[in-house]
Amino acid sequence: MTKNESPLFDRVALIGVGLIGASLGLVMKREGLAGHVVGCARSQATLDKALELGIVDEAVADPAAAVKDADLVMLCTPVGAFAAAAAAMAEHLKPGAIVSDVGSVKQAVIADLTPLLPEGVHLVPGHPIAGTEHSGPQAGFADLFKGRWCILTPPEGADAGAVEKLSHLWTRAGMEVEIMDAEHHDVVLAVTSHLPHLIAYTIVGTAFDLEESIMPEVFKFAAGGFRDFTRIAASDPVMWRDIFLKNSDAVLDMLSCFTADLDTLKHAIRQGDGKTLEDLFTRTRAIRKGVVEAHQD
Ligand code: NAP
Secondary structure (H helix, E strand, O other): OOOOOOOOEEEEEEEOOOHHHHHHHHHHHHHOOEEEEEEEOOOHHHHHHHHHOOOOOEEEOOHHHHOOOOOEEEEOOOHHHHHHHHHHHHHHOOOOOEEEEOOOOOHHHHHHHHHHOOOOOEEEOEEEOOOOOOOOHHHOOOOOOOOOEEEEOOOOOOOHHHHHHHHHHHHHOOOEEEEOOHHHHHHHHHHHHHHHHHHHHHHHHHHHOOOOOOHHHHHHOOOOOHHHHHHHOOOOHHHHHHHHHHOHHHHHHHHHHHHHHHHHHHHHHHHOOHHHHHHHHHHHHHHHHHHHHOOOO
16 A cells, blocks of 8 residues: 555554554554544643654543544553453444554453453454563654564454454554464463563562672673663563563463473582583573574564
């Protein structure tokens, strides 16, 4: 489609205009994907910033007003706020509207939203796997999604046309789209994203609790690996609280595997078993090579 053709959606409502919502608003504008974009957030400061940065055409605090006549409603708040937003907007949704989201957890989102949405509205949950540790509308940029994956988890019986339109939207935002079962998504993301964040939060918290005599050196020599953990552990606290609470089963399963493996390493170190350590580190080095080759570094 060229910019002279009609937009993919006439009217889009972004419920939440932080890092992800703002980036989506900006890329939709750049690519001519939406005729009119309405942003919704709780605070006037967020709404003003979204307007000032040209992320949205209109900004309102009330989800019911935001979704009026919208062809696409994209939930971009922390996942714990989705149900309340859906309840507030449900009876104001246009028949045939697509409701989607960018949440990092998918089974809980489907469970929360399905009972609230009226007949004739199409739910197509999604998760663009792209982000930074920054938050708010000012953190958004149109190229955030470029070259990354977007996972869509349409529930059984989802409208094929709606899924196709959503795929098209994310493709035009620069992403590669993969359709996946929500349960599988949650397990995969528990390994690739949720557990690493939990580990980073733990390590940085542990360092923070160290004796005062060590703290200055921790900051001074942070480049020795700790720095990368501090970047991850600077991610939004509310967003990550919600992710762990909403994907608790998969995260707890992965955490059990992780602590068992950690015990093995602890035992190897205590026993002076260098072979176990070297074998693992050789395997993990090969995994890093695979990640780089998949252009996900
Ligand atoms: P963010 O930068 O903190 O933005 C959140 C937005 O939602 C803000 O506009 C905020 O504005 C609004 N908001 C927060 N709570 C709300 C509520 N209860 N009701 C209405 N609006 C509310 O967060 P983000 O990084 O864009 O993340 C948004 C979603 O994307 C999350 O569900 C997350 O799981 C998912 N995600 C994030 C990343 C990432 O790396 N950050 C990557 C992929 C997916 P007000 O505070 O003014 O209300």
